[in-house]
Amino acid sequence: MKSELELRGVQQRFHARGVADGYITAVDDVSFSLAASPPQIVSLVGQSGSGKSTIARNVLGLQKPTAGSVLYGGKDIFKLSRAEYDEYRRDVQPVFQDPYAIFNPFYRVDRVLWKALKKFKLADTRAKGLELIEESLRAVRLEPENVLGRYPHQLSGGQRQRIMLARVHMLRPSFIIADEPVSMLDAQVRKHFLDILLDFQTKHGMTTLFITHDLSTVYYLGGEVMVITKGQIVERGPVSTVMHEPSHPYTKLLLDSIPQPDPDQRWTSRIAVDELERVDDANPAADTKPEAPIL
Amino acid sequence: MRILTAVLRTIRNSRRLAAGLIILGVMVLLALFSPVIVNAIGGGKDPIEVAAYEKWLVPGPGHLLGTDQFGRDVFAMVMKALSVSLQIGAIAGIISTVAGVIVAFVAGYKGGWIDGILSTFTGILLVIPTFPLLIALSAYAKNVSLFQVGVMISIFSWPFAAKTIRSQVLSLRTRPYVDLARVSKARDLEIIVTELLPNLLPFIGVGFASSALGAIFGLVGLEVIGLGPGGVVDLGQIIYNAITTGALTLGAWPMFVVPIVLLTLLFAALNMVNIGLEEVYNPRLRGVAGE
Numbered sequence A: 001m002k003s004e005l006e007l008r009g010v011q012q013r014f015h016a017r018g019v020a021d022g023y024i025t026a027v028d029d030v031s032f033s034l035a036a037s038p039p040q041i042v043s044l045v046g047q048s049g050s051g052k053s054t055i056a057r058n059v060l061g062l063q064k065p066t067a068g069s070v071l072y073g074g075k076d077i078f079k080l081s082r083a084e085y086d087e088y089r090r091d092v093q094p095v096f097q098d099p100y101a102i103f104n105p106f107y108r109v110d111r112v113l114w115k116a117l118k119k120f121k122l123a124d125t126r127a128k129g130l131e132l133i134e135e136s137l138r139a140v141r142l143e144p145e146n147v148l149g150r151y152p153h154q155l156s157g158g159q160r161q162r163i164m165l166a167r168v169h170m171l172r173p174s175f176i177i178a179d180e181p182v183s184m185l186d187a188q189v190r191k192h193f194l195d196i197l198l199d200f201q202t203k204h205g206m207t208t209l210f211i212t213h214d215l216s217t218v219y220y221l222g223g224e225v226m227v228i229t230k231g232q233i234v235e236r237g238p239v240s241t242v243m244h245e246p247s248h249p250y251t252k253l254l255l256d257s258i259p260q261p262d263p264d265q266r267w268t269s270r271i272a273v274d275e276l277e278r279v280d281d282a283n284p285a286a287d288t289k290p291e292a293p294i295l
Numbered sequence B: 001m002r003i004l005t006a007v008l009r010t011i012r013n014s015r016r017l018a019a020g021l022i023i024l025g026v027m028v029l030l031a032l033f034s035p036v037i038v039n040a041i042g043g044g045k046d047p048i049e050v051a052a053y054e055k056w057l058v059p060g061p062g063h064l065l066g067t068d069q070f071g072r073d074v075f076a077m078v079m080k081a082l083s084v085s086l087q088i089g090a091i092a093g094i095i096s097t098v099a100g101v102i103v104a105f106v107a108g109y110k111g112g113w114i115d116g117i118l119s120t121f122t123g124i125l126l127v128i129p130t131f132p133l134l135i136a137l138s139a140y141a142k143n144v145s146l147f148q149v150g151v152m153i154s155i156f157s158w159p160f161a162a163k164t165i166r167s168q169v170l171s172l173r174t175r176p177y178v179d180l181a182r183v184s185k186a187r188d189l190e191i192i193v194t195e196l197l198p199n200l201l202p203f204i205g206v207g208f209a210s211s212a213l214g215a216i217f218g219l220v221g222l223e224v225i226g227l228g229p230g231g232v233v234d235l236g237q238i239i240y241n242a243i244t245t246g247a248l249t250l251g252a253w254p255m256f257v258v259p260i261v262l263l264t265l266l267f268a269a270l271n272m273v274n275i276g277l278e279e280v281y282n283p284r285l286r287g288v289a290g291e
């Protein structure tokens, strides 16, 4: 497994109607790297529309950036040989935001696990495959008999999201790209999920890019944090440093805008909405279509 | 197998769909057995041969629906024509649906300039007034086969199927489960067949039913105004004969009424299938009772 995932000057533009120059820049000259060892958790925080999901799609090879490159083991992921591509696919895996839409309603939930087994040749017999599936489900604290053979609508959001984690557990990638994986889960299930991620880091040495707009989960996970606004990464550092001594004005504003966990401090200083807007005027909600066909 | 259970589940969820399919099923059965029925009526000879019987016999025990101006048994003719109408619907429906699905998938899934070209082409075909063109075409088509008629009509009906299905493909291809399939190394064709197609079955069903309906009635329309292609005797042709010969005044009303009743039933059945499918995939249309 390659040891590094790197973004070099990645830019992603989308055609948009009703904007001055005919396109919006969702990701603007973003460079950063993630190391597989030591395994770490790097959070990417920013408000809605700042380009977080687009970065995730670029890293996962689902969207080719308009400029710059995503490198896996030093090579552009869109120019890999067959064998390198297979390795990259196995080694960089996602957990998406919506636990409902991630399952094709037509099939039972087991299918995503069997598909992963088959496509990545993890087991040569069905019995062995089932064994792996059950082991991975237990690793994410799911009882196989409670989920196998069910349709997605028969499971809770937390269960479904943990099936995605079980899939990751089976594949053992070096990198997990988690795009707001807990934003649709309630507080208790959320903690559960984060604990499993931390578990994966320590037990299986997985590095996670954790995308979120929620600073309390960033606190909880620890590790490093990157702050993104308007498609640009403005700050990166250990969570404690960035949280306590933010260097960029946007980070300060972001920190001010969340209620403190300490009840005495809650909402002491109010910030006006237009203050946020001035620093980060949200991208125009325009009728947009991708510049390059998504493929 | 999985598709079959899904189809059964869909049918059980909609009474309209079930009713439409039952009517359709009965008509298809009648059409399938029409050679047998025609034979039984003829009792050894061909009942739809010219001058097989006396002209203009009124409905009675020997000839349930009477005979026409050439002495042909109307019941036998109607049975045969029903089978012809259904075959034309099926041929045009299948061609339109297959063409529509392929174009829709290529355009919708690939996107970009391919989508641009295909959508423009489909759009042009959609705005061309079809009926005058069909009239022109059938003027040239004097002795055509049933299959040729089906093909001719489907030229104009596939864009409708393509349009509906394309917009569904566009909305489905950005679903997260498609992304998940891609990071699981699924190829384009595999994604189309295993992830998108099953979710499109109702739309494909609607595309088929509307094209078949359009084809059957397009042909009837041509024939009733006397411009049908020669050589194909479908239900519309019988109605046309009834009109031109003044069959109603001669007491041969079944020649006019029976084909119309059959066409109405067919229309109702195909539309019930359409609406039923729509109800299933668009739950907002479903009654408050839910599933």
Ligand SMILES: Nc1ncnc2c1ncn2[C@@H]1O[C@H](COP(=O)(O)OP(=O)(O)OP(=O)(O)O)[C@@H](O)[C@H]1O
Pocket: A014, A015, A024, A025, A026, A046, A047, A048, A049, A050, A051, A052, A053, A054, A055, A213, A283, A284, A288, A289, A290
């Ligand atoms: N396929 C696309 N076509 C056109 N515009 C897009 C597309 N994907 C994203 N955008 C635009 O790019 C910008 C960044 O979107 P992105 O989804 O990356 O934001 P985000 O930070 O993930 O926001 P959120 O927190 O709401 O998920 C937005 O303005 C969005 O409208």
Ligand SMILES: [Mg+2]
Pocket: A052, A053, A054, A179, A180
């Ligand atoms: Mg997002």
